[in-house]
Structures are given as C-alpha cells and as structure tokens.
Amino acid sequence: xxxxxxxxxxxPGGPFHLDPLGPVQRxxxxxxxxxxxxxxxxxxxxxxxxxxxxxxxxxxGTVIEILEYGERRRIGEVTVSLHPAGHMLGSAxxxxxxxxxxxxxxxxxxxxxxxxxxxxxxxxxxxxxxxASYALPIxxxxxxxxVAAEIASWWQGNxxxxxxxxxYALGKAQRLLAExxxxxxxxxxxxxxxxxxxxxxxxxxxxxxxxxxxxxERSFAGELVLAPITARxxxxxxxxxxxxxxFASGLLRIRGTRRRRGFDRGFVISDHADWPGVxxxxxxxxxxxxxxxHGHRDALVRWLREAGVxxxxxxxxxxxxxxxxD
Amino acid sequence: xxxxxxLYDALDATTSTNAKVAAMQSYFAExxxxxxxxxxxxxxxxxxxxxxxxxxxxxxxCERAQVPGWMAEECFSLVGDLAETVALMMDTARTERRAHxxxxxxxxxxxxxxxPLREADEDEKRRVVMTLWDSLERREMYLLAKLLxxxxxxxxxxxxxxxxxxxxxxxxxATVAHRLMGSWExxxxxxxxxxxxxxxxxxxxxxxPFFLASPLEEEPEALGDRAGWLAEWKWDGIRAQIVRRGxxxxxxxxxxxxxxxxxxxxxxVWAALPEGTVLDGEVLxxxxxxPMPFSxxxxxxxxxxxxxxxxxxAPAAFMAYDVLEHEGRDDRExxxxxxxxxxxxxxxxxxxxxxxxxxxxxxxxxxxxxxxRGSRERGVEGLMLxxxxxxxxxxxxxxxxxxxxxxxxxxDAVLVYAQPGHGRxxxxxxxxxxxxxxxxxxxPVAKAYSGLxxxxxDELDRWIRQNTIERFGPVRxxxxxxxxxxxxxxxxxxxxxxxxxxxxFPRISxxxxxxxxxxxxxIESLRALIKSAGREGRDRG
Numbered sequence: 001x002x003x004x005x006x007x008x009x010x011x012p013g014g015p016f017h018l019d020p021l022g023p024v025q026r027x028x029x030x031x032x033x034x035x036x037x038x039x040x041x042x043x044x045x046x047x048x049x050x051x052x053x054x055x056x057x058x059x060x061g062t063v064i065e066i067l068e069y070g071e072r073r074r075i076g077e078v079t080v081s082l083h084p085a086g087h088m089l090g091s092a093x094x095x096x097x098x099x100x101x102x103x104x105x106x107x108x109x110x111x112x113x114x115x116x117x118x119x120x121x122x123x124x125x126x127x128x129x130x131x132a133s134y135a136l137p138i139x140x141x142x143x144x145x146x147v148a149a150e151i152a153s154w155w156q157g158n159x160x161x162x163x164x165x166x167x168y169a170l171g172k173a174q175r176l177l178a179e180x181x182x183x184x185x186x187x188x189x190x191x192x193x194x195x196x197x198x199x200x201x202x203x204x205x206x207x208x209x210x211x212x213x214x215x216x217e218r219s220f221a222g223e224l225v226l227a228p229i230t231a232r233x234x235x236x237x238x239x240x241x242x243x244x245x246x247f248a249s250g251l252l253r254i255r256g257t258r259r260r261r262g263f264d265r266g267f268v269i270s271d272h273a274d275w276p277g278v279x280x281x282x283x284x285x286x287x288x289x290x291x292x293x294h295g296h297r298d299a300l301v302r303w304l305r306e307a308g309v310x311x312x313x314x315x316x317x318x319x320x321x322x323x324x325x326d
Numbered sequence: 327x328x329x330x331x332x333l334y335d336a337l338d339a340t341t342s343t344n345a346k347v348a349a350m351q352s353y354f355a356e357x358x359x360x361x362x363x364x365x366x367x368x369x370x371x372x373x374x375x376x377x378x379x380x381x382x383x384x385x386x387x388c389e390r391a392q393v394p395g396w397m398a399e400e401c402f403s404l405v406g407d408l409a410e411t412v413a414l415m416m417d418t419a420r421t422e423r424r425a426h427x428x429x430x431x432x433x434x435x436x437x438x439x440x441x442p443l444r445e446a447d448e449d450e451k452r453r454v455v456m457t458l459w460d461s462l463e464r465r466e467m468y469l470l471a472k473l474l475x476x477x478x479x480x481x482x483x484x485x486x487x488x489x490x491x492x493x494x495x496x497x498x499x500a501t502v503a504h505r506l507m508g509s510w511e512x513x514x515x516x517x518x519x520x521x522x523x524x525x526x527x528x529x530x531x532x533x534x535p536f537f538l539a540s541p542l543e544e545e546p547e548a549l550g551d552r553a554g555w556l557a558e559w560k561w562d563g564i565r566a567q568i569v570r571r572g573x574x575x576x577x578x579x580x581x582x583x584x585x586x587x588x589x590x591x592x593x594x595v596w597a598a599l600p601e602g603t604v605l606d607g608e609v610l611x612x613x614x615x616x617p618m619p620f621s622x623x624x625x626x627x628x629x630x631x632x633x634x635x636x637x638x639x640a641p642a643a644f645m646a647y648d649v650l651e652h653e654g655r656d657d658r659e660x661x662x663x664x665x666x667x668x669x670x671x672x673x674x675x676x677x678x679x680x681x682x683x684x685x686x687x688x689x690x691x692x693x694x695x696x697x698x699r700g701s702r703e704r705g706v707e708g709l710m711l712x713x714x715x716x717x718x719x720x721x722x723x724x725x726x727x728x729x730x731x732x733x734x735x736x737x738d739a740v741l742v743y744a745q746p747g748h749g750r751x752x753x754x755x756x757x758x759x760x761x762x763x764x765x766x767x768x769x770p771v772a773k774a775y776s777g778l779x780x781x782x783x784d785e786l787d788r789w790i791r792q793n794t795i796e797r798f799g800p801v802r803x804x805x806x807x808x809x810x811x812x813x814x815x816x817x818x819x820x821x822x823x824x825x826x827x828x829x830x831f832p833r834i835s836x837x838x839x840x841x842x843x844x845x846x847x848x849i850e851s852l853r854a855l856i857k858s859a860g861r862e863g864r865d866r867g
Contacts, residue, residue, distance in 0.1 A: 256753045
C-alpha cells in the first residue's frame, strides 16, 4: 500500500504521498523537519503540534488538515491514523489500513523517553516501514539524563568562556533545554533560529529552561549558548571572544566524527532509533514484512533476511550525510 | 585503568595544550606510581608489541557481540578504526547496562595479564580477552583493544607528556627528558626516580635549543648584499647536536632524542673533540666524498641492530656547521663569522667522519642561483643562507637563517586506489594511491595523504564512494579518471615496489581537473627523473 514514486513514498489507495520530496496534491507529514515537511504541497495532513511548527516554518497560509493522535480518517479506499513516534514534538507514525492489511510507516522515531513529546507507541501491523538512520550494531544511546549531566558539567567547567553548543534548531535544541531543566534552572542563550520553535514547544506545555535571545551582550563567559550548526563559521560567531564548541548528535558516538569536524566536545544524543531500538520495534510490530529506509537500510535489510525476516529497501538510495533533523 | 581511560577522554576532549598538560599533571599527582609509569610510557609515544592480530580480535568481538563478519566490515567502514568498532559493537550488544566492577589497575592489567600473553596460545588469549571484556566500560574496551593490537596512541606529543611530568615534579623538562633516555622501563621505582628533585645529572648532557631556518619565499636579492651571507649546502640527513662534556659524549636529534647509541661508528668523532664542546650539524650517510641519499640513512635508522653490514652500507658522518659551546663556554651570542672561524679550527683534521659544511663560494646571488640548480646532482636539498653577523638564536625566528630549497619533483598521476585515513580522517578516503602508465597499464608509484583542501577531500570522498569498482578489505579500487599533480623530494630505484621506483615524501600539489588520465606521466618519464637525479638515484637495495 506504500510504494516508491518520483516524489517519494506514495499510497495509491488514497491517493496521497508520505513526506513527499516535491510538491504534490495531498501529503501526509510525519513531522516538521525540513526533509519531511517541504513547501509547495496543495494540502497537508498532520498532527496539530506538527501543524503549528510547519506553519512557523512554511508560513501561516499553508493548507493543513489536522488529525489528532489515534483519530481515524478515511481517505479513498484506506483509513489513516497517526500515532506517537517519540522523535520530536508532534512526530507521528502513519498507520494505513486497507485491502492489503495494516501498514505502518514509522517516520523518524526513537524509543528513549523524551520530555518534549509523547512516547513511541508500538503498533501491530502486517508491513512495517522503518527508518534505518542508525541501524548498525555500533549505535546504542546512553540515557539522555547522563548526557544532560555531561553537558551541564562541561558548561559549569567553562566559567570564563562561553559554552557554544551546536545542534539542530528544531527538536534537538528543545529536547536539550528540557533535559537540562532536570539538572539546573539557569537560563540559556539561544540563536534566533531556536527561539520561535521553543515558543511553540512552551505553548504545547513542554517544560524547558528559560531562554534568552542573543542580543547586544558583550560577554557570554560562563553561559551556555544553543545555536544551529549553520551558524558555525559565520560572522554571527564574532561576538564570542572566548568559547568552547560542542556538538550534539548521534553521529558523535564515532570518535572520528567529532575530531574531523573540529569540535572541542561531542555529546552523543540522538532522536533516532539506535540498533537495539530498531530491532525491538520490528519485533513488537509483529510485521510479516519489513521495509527499511534512510541511512543504513541495506545493512539492516541483509541482517533481517539472514535472520529469516522478509525485508526490502524502500525510498531514496543515497544516505543522508547527517540524519539528525533538518 | 579507569583513571587512565578518564585521562584519555580528557586529552581527547580538548585541543588546548594547556588543558592537556593540566590533565596529565593531575593524573600524575593522583595515580599510583606504577600506573603513572605506564601512562607516561604511552604519553611519551612508547608502544607495546602487538599481542594479538587485529583480525583475531575482530573475530572474537563479532562472536561475543553476535555480529556477522560482513556487518562488522560495514561498521568498520563507517568508524575507520578496528579497536573502536569492536568496542562499539560490544557496548551495543550488552544486554544490560549495569555498573561495571572495578577494572584492574593499568599496571596490573599490563604486567599481570597482558604481557604474560606473549607466551600464551590462541585459546588462552581468547579466554583472557573474553574475561576482561566483562569488566570493562566502552572506552576501556577500546583502550584494551589498542593495547592488545600494539596501537595504543594518545593524542599528545612526547614533548607535551614530558612537560606535564616536569611540571608535576617541579623540574626542568630537559632533566626529565634526559632521565627518560636510553633504556627506561616503566615501574613504580623508575617513575619515582624520574620525578626526584635535583637537576645536576642532566646538566652534563643537555643540548641547546636548535636554531631553525625559515623557507626563503622571495628572491635572494631581497636579502641585500651577497657578502653579508654565508651560503652552505642544505644537507639531507638528521639534524643533530654533539654534546661533549663531563668526559662523555651525547648525540641529540632535533626532536631532543638521544641517539648516541644509534651511531657507534661516530665514536671517533666525539673522542677527537675537546671537552666542553657542543657542535650543531647533520648526521649523514656518507661514502667517499659525497653524501648518500636519505633513504640509505633511513633504512639504517629503521634497523633494531647495527650489524657490521649496515655500518658498511651506510657509514655515518657528522657534517658540522656551527659551534655553540667551546671550552665549556656558551658561545651562541658570538656572530656567525667568529663562530665559523672557531668551528673551522675545531673540526680540521680531527676525524675522517667529522666534516665541515663548507662555504659555497659564489660572488653574486645569480651565480649562487646557478650552483643551486646542481643541488640534486650533489645529493643536497638546496642551499642554506646564514647572516654573517647573526648570533645562534632559539627556535625559528625569521631573518637570519633561510633555507633555499630546490623545487620538488613533479609528476601527473592517476588516482587508482583509496582507503580511509586515520585519526580525524578515519571516516574519509584520504589515503590515496596514484599510478602512471607502463605499457598501456596503470602502475602504482606513490601513496599520498596530504595536500588537498577540506572541501576537495569531501568532494573526492563522495566521488570515491560512488565510483568504487572493486574492494579489497578497506581498500577501494576506483575508476581511473582523476589526475593529480604530485610533488616529491627524491626518487630512487627500489626492488620493494612493484613499479621498481620509490619516491620520497610524495604529496598532492593540485587536482588536475583539466587533464584526462591519458595525459598522465609514464614510467619512462619517471625513470628519466632517476637518471637525471644522478647519484641520488643510486639507491642501494
């Protein structure tokens, strides 16, 4: 019921596209990151939280149809419902029920608890389309609480410098602000790309550290600053006279990644499923057939086949360079 | 070893020299001396011999983590480091995230468990490794794998490790450096001896900081009057100081390494020098009246034992070009003109292995420039220009000493193989192999690792991944499409290379996007380079 098309995954029974790559008539969107929710679609179906974020990104005029978690909607010859994926605020799995049984598209997901969003909901299905961004048996995440403690201690140790932490402005930044709220109450300075999304998270009831927009301040000594990776190496950086730089991403589990990118510190925190997470999820769906997309999908497919699971790749062949969000 | 793993992380987590020194210093202050001794062993770049083949370790890691071999390879191609791949696989495969038992101390791990493995058979090694894995955290498993495969390296230079220990002990670094020379073996007692107070033992051997020349980037005319400058050949050997004091003699390399024992055939040189003398110069392999190629000397350095055959094939000589101490007096402030006169008197007729780096006579810069073009035939790297009225300075201040090197050799070659680099380049295809044409086929002639910009590296990395035609382990054969201009310093015949040619210090000069592979050089044109290189090409196999 889900097939490849030039514009990405497509459900002919709707008909509608799923996280389409280019403008289409009707799109079901799993979450608000830029590589999933693109501009130009005539109509979008998504969760209310995703809708708020998408409007912020693509403009208030975006035509959006809302579907609450668990609510069922008939589209053509199939019934569609959205279920928490645990990736970020509003992120959803797409469950499609139709003549060919039940299919579930995971979207991006993780199994670790995240104070900014509803936890992943395992769904029984016949065919499970899973993401495989980190589907290699070297990826396993430490608890976010321990990573938050690491970040807090790094921040505390930089008393005379700014602690400049690069991360994706939507999703990762808010998760860090929420995780850090468990260990401190100090305000955090944020880049202009982070704050609008933080406002939406707050409006959705997510508890985070207080944020301050970077303004005309002269010294950031002893402060934590969250900024998108795109700000690195731009004139924006000139205001920080003394700083240490950190980067938060699952890719940093590999030592060479941080060294190659020249960050002082790397914090391993990801919003994608790690290897045990992917395997556990596949088991819990009870799916007869597994389709894998993104990242290390070919390795996952081969591994599943060797374990006797009917599996195949789906979607774009080229792995994204960095799967952590927009 | 937990404390050592924390030190490793701390060193890994910063690029600041001061922070690294501080981390090592506090480690030395807190660790038991026996552990600190082993830590210092690694921090100063020493290594244990390989105890287990990496391939074997990978097999056991796959077994324990229940990961098939092909999948481990897939992981390795992303991680770029075998020890890390194994550690990450094991960590991922853990069924529970329990708090680990206290691991063994660094010293007891190495002395009690690892070193005895030298005598053990494969089953015993396997049993010991599997047991150790149970008690270790991720980073410790990584370090264990590095220890077992003899690849334990820490991201600090030996100088930095020595500096940290010196600060911990409140001693000058040269004292600590000297105490570490020779046959230092890590133990609690030897560590205590390293940090004991007092400096007198090091005074006698201590060399002076070297004065280093800067590359001449403009025409020599810019230096003014030719008569104000001494010109010497730029010798291609090991920069070194002979320190002749206290009835003994010490040969120090520029890296402040004591290499006296490596050059026993120079003993006649020290014997001939008067007490209280320090000379600066170059250790060369020297035969008859001419220097031999650096590759000859290099082969000698690589050997564990100095056999009579090696001494005969690569006889050493000391080419002196400065005197820093005479009759126990520090003469570095004297102008070069005076030091030179002193040097000539000191060196003359003392030993057949003690030579004077002569003044290259040329009335004008132009004339000198003509002589410089003959550098390769003489087996030298070009010219050195030194201001006659300058003192012997410290470090690399610009202005008084210039190196005026000859242009490197240059060829156009085709990229044929690629594999991931190491360290920060472990995830990128940066170890590149280049080939030239021989009878219609491409024959590899050089490997090069450096010379491209980060952007070019990224672009090439992507291209390589998409244009791999065959894989041999980590090595990828790629479509022979891209031409690169390579520079190198020397070229010689070699029986150890398939092409029959060895080039020295090759690096990438440019990505010749304007050239097609057909336009790359041929093996014949490389042979012609060897011929024109004259004596430098007579590399004795």
